[in-house]
Every structure is written in C-alpha cells, then in structure tokens.
Amino acid sequence: MLQTQIAFRPITPEDLPQAWQLSKDLAWPHRLEDWEQMLALGNGFVATTTDGSVIGTLLWWAWGPQAASLGMIIVSPAWQGHGIGKHLMALARQALPGYRLHLNATSAGVPLYEKSGFHSTGVVMQHQGNVSTVPLIPLPEGCRMRPMGAADLTAICDMDKAALKLDRSALLTRLMEDGRGILVDSEKGILGFSFCRKFGWGQATGPIIALDQAFALPMLAYWAGTCAGQFLRVDIPQDETVAGLLDQWGLLRVGSVVSMSTEVVETGDAATQPPICFALCSQALC
Known part of the structure; x- marks a missing residue:
C-alpha cells in the first residue's frame, strides 16, 4: 500500500462519528458523547485514506504551558504496519514542543512509545x-x-x-x-x-x-x-x-x-x- 494514500490532518468535530466507530471496533466503551467531551477539551490528529475514511486518531490535551497528555491513539487493524501511529505521535510532539508528555499504554503499545522517548512510571488497573x-x-x-x-x-x-x-x-x-x-x-x-x-x-x-x-x-x-x-x-x-x-x-x-x-x-x-x-x-x- 503506498504511503501517499494516507493523509494526516487536525481532527474536526465532523470526524468524531468515524473516530467513535474505530473505538467501537476495538470494543472500547466510549460513547460518541465521550469523544465530543474529550475533543472539546483538547486537540488531535487523524489519518485518512484518499476517500476520506478515518483510519487513525490521536487526541492531546495541554495541561498548562509545560505538560500534556495523549490519548485515544487508535489505528485501524486493517492499516497497521504502515507507520501511522508513529506519524501521529510525531505530529503530536511537533504540536507540543518542549512539553512533558504523559500517556497510558497497552502492553502492545509500550515498545512503540519507548522508541518515542517515553518510559514507564507505573501501572493503572x-x-x-x-x-x-x-x-x-x-x-x-x-x-x-x-x-x-x-x-x-x-x-x-x-x-x-x-x-x-x-x-x-x-x-x-x-x-x-x-x-x-x-x-x-x-x-x-x-x-x-x-x-x-x-x-x-x-x-x-x-x-x-x-x-x-x-x-x-x-x-x-x-x-x-x-x-x-x-x-x-x-x-x-x-x-x-x-x-x-x-x-x-x-x-x-x-x-x-x-x-x-x-x-x-x-x-x-x-x-x-x-x-x-x-x-x-x-x-x-x-
């Protein structure tokens, strides 16, 4: 699959129904209303195909001038292996220069984030x-x-x-x-x-x-x-x-x-x- 078939841009409220579907496909419990509340507090990026389908998401929230959290980092299973998650992370870091960043990662995601400069600080149950x-x-x-x-x-x-x-x-x-x-x-x-x-x-x-x-x-x-x-x-x-x-x-x-x-x-x-x-x-x- 050619990388040129994937585009990246800031997320908009119009993207939320598709973003919600991505989370539903992973059996995440979030409602569309939860996505709307999270976006109202922050910003983010989406990865899309040439037909406009949302295949990846990342939201971020700046908590003051020095620290921010990242979340709702999702890549459609059909599009994994194309560097989408890595590119979304790079966009977030560009948007938050010099910020201390926090996130909660699944065990599968830990290696990716370690390569991006994150280290473990604890476990959330x-x-x-x-x-x-x-x-x-x-x-x-x-x-x-x-x-x-x-x-x-x-x-x-x-x-x-x-x-x-x-x-x-x-x-x-x-x-x-x-x-x-x-x-x-x-x-x-x-x-x-x-x-x-x-x-x-x-x-x-x-x-x-x-x-x-x-x-x-x-x-x-x-x-x-x-x-x-x-x-x-x-x-x-x-x-x-x-x-x-x-x-x-x-x-x-x-x-x-x-x-x-x-x-x-x-x-x-x-x-x-x-x-x-x-x-x-x-x-x-x-």
Missing part, C-alpha cells in the same frame, strides 16, 4: 462492573463529606495541580458542569475531592485526589454506594488495598495499562508530601 452492596467507610473525626460547589473550584484545582504537576483547571471546570462532585473538608481546609459522571457503559468515578487514603476511601465508597446496581468504572494507580475493596464491591479488575512519561517528575520529601491521585479521570485524560 481498570476495575468495573455492576456495583453490589457497599459498606459505609467512616471519615476520621472532625472531617465531613459534602457536595462540591463553584466556590471550591480554585481550591480543588490547586490540590489537583499539587498532586499531578498538571494544570487541569479546564478539565475540572468541565467536570463540575457535566458530573457530580464531592469533597472532604475540616477546619484545616479541603482534604480531598472526587467526581462521578456518565461514561461508556454507565458511570465512571474519578479523579479522586486526597491527602491520604483515609479521605479517599470514604469518597470511593460513597460513589460506589450511590451507583449500587449500576455499571461503574474506576481506573486506579496500582494499589492492592484499593483494588481489594473494589473487588469486594463487585468492581473487578478487567485489565491494566502502563503509565508512561517523557520526563520523571520528582516527588516531594516526607515532610511536604503532596496530595495523592487515588483514581484517574480516565486513561486518556489522566
């Missing part, structure tokens, strides 16, 4: 299922859980940035509009926050950001209890304690991906431990 009975997990004394309000946006954006070294203010603003948010606070201020929203085959919870597991687990249990009897998805950085609870609640581990980055981000020392990410917003958005 995908849990999902129809939620069974979930016991209440109490908060530490002096803490309370409450709905999130617009006045909390600045504080949660600051906490999110401290946890991930990314400025995801646009994402969190969108989640406040499209989903439901709760947080844990005390007289000392906000100790954690989380969201739940429609996604894929049901609901998804994340991000869950907190100073400690003692604040994160009650929020996770709250969302699981709220979604009892419904399909719920949670993507968590590898943690056997959290994974064990999810399994007990009927949210079984169904797969995992490798978190990768082009740069190591140093963590603080024990005296200045930053907030921790206990659940991702999604594998694409981080």
